[in-house]
Amino acid sequence: MTFKPFLFLIVFLFLSPFVNGQIIEDTIFQTPYSTETILPQKRTKAENDSILKAKLSTGSTTKTEKASQTNNSKNNHSPTKATLYSIIPGLGQIYNKQAWKVPIIYAAEATVVYFAITNYKGAQKFKKEFTLRANGIELGRNPDYANFPDQSIYNLYYAYQKNFELSIMAGALVYVFNIVDAMVYGHLFNYDISPNLSLNLTPYCLPSITSSPTFGLSMKFNLK
Numbered sequence: 001m002t003f004k005p006f007l008f009l010i011v012f013l014f015l016s017p018f019v020n021g022q023i024i025e026d027t028i029f030q031t032p033y034s035t036e037t038i039l040p041q042k043r044t045k046a047e048n049d050s051i052l053k054a055k056l057s058t059g060s061t062t063k064t065e066k067a068s069q070t071n072n073s074k075n076n077h078s079p080t081k082a083t084l085y086s087i088i089p090g091l092g093q094i095y096n097k098q099a100w101k102v103p104i105i106y107a108a109e110a111t112v113v114y115f116a117i118t119n120y121k122g123a124q125k126f127k128k129e130f131t132l133r134a135n136g137i138e139l140g141r142n143p144d145y146a147n148f149p150d151q152s153i154y155n156l157y158y159a160y161q162k163n164f165e166l167s168i169m170a171g172a173l174v175y176v177f178n179i180v181d182a183m184v185y186g187h188l189f190n191y192d193i194s195p196n197l198s199l200n201l202t203p204y205c206l207p208s209i210t211s212s213p214t215f216g217l218s219m220k221f222n223l224k
Contacts, residue, residue, distance in 0.1 A: 082186030083179060092182025096189060101181070108174045116167035119160045126157035 077096075086092025089109065090102035125142070130153045132141050145153060206214040 077186065077189045079183060079186030079189075082189075083183040086179045086182035089175065089178045092179070092186070096182060096185045098185060105174065105178050109171060112167055112171040112174060116164055116171060119164035119167055123157055123160035123164055126153055126160060129153050130157055 082092045082095050084092075085095045089105050093099060093101040093105070128140070129142055129145055130150065132138075133150050133153065203215070206216070
């Protein structure tokens with residue numbers, strides 16, 4: 001009976017150093033690991049803050065650079081260049097950043113040129129017919145106008161000639177308008193010339209003591 005307690009005592013004494021060593025090792029090596037798990041989290045947060053600050057500073061710098069570039073481009077805009085460029089129709093409008101006007105200018109010029117060519121051909125045709133009749137020459141006359149009197153041929157020639165001259169004047173006006181438009185908007189390039197015009201419609205009711213109330217609609221223009 002006494003041998004078993006003695007045996008347990010020997011086994012306990014034999015295993016106790018290993019158990020204590022394991023506990024000591026665990027306590028020694030667990031502490032650095034816990035420290036290492038905390039430190040990277042703090043370091044990551046600091047890095048995130050620095051990256052965020054760097055991005056914010058970069059974004060503000062980029063906005064400042066863009067604003068300065070925009071201001072420089074506005075300050076460098078020359079109305080004289082816009083006027084000189086408009087010698088070639090549409091080029092001044094492109095310089096003024098109004099390229100949407102270029103198709104309108106060329107469409108107007110093309111229309112004027114078409115009418116000018118058509119009227120010129122008609123004027124020359126009736127001029128030739130009237131000249132042949134005035135000189136008594138039968139060869140070369142247009143048989144389609146055989147029943148037309150001489151005065152009618154002259155009137156048609158005169159009408160086509162006037163329309164041709166008007167077409168030339170219209171073409172010159174479109175060309176001059178192209179130059180004036182480029183010059184004016186070149187001077188107004190740095191100014192805000194787009195007012196906010198709005199229309200407000202408001203219903204109203206006017207009460208009356210002697211009769212029924214009056215209903216209506218009020219209209220108001222707001223120019224900002």
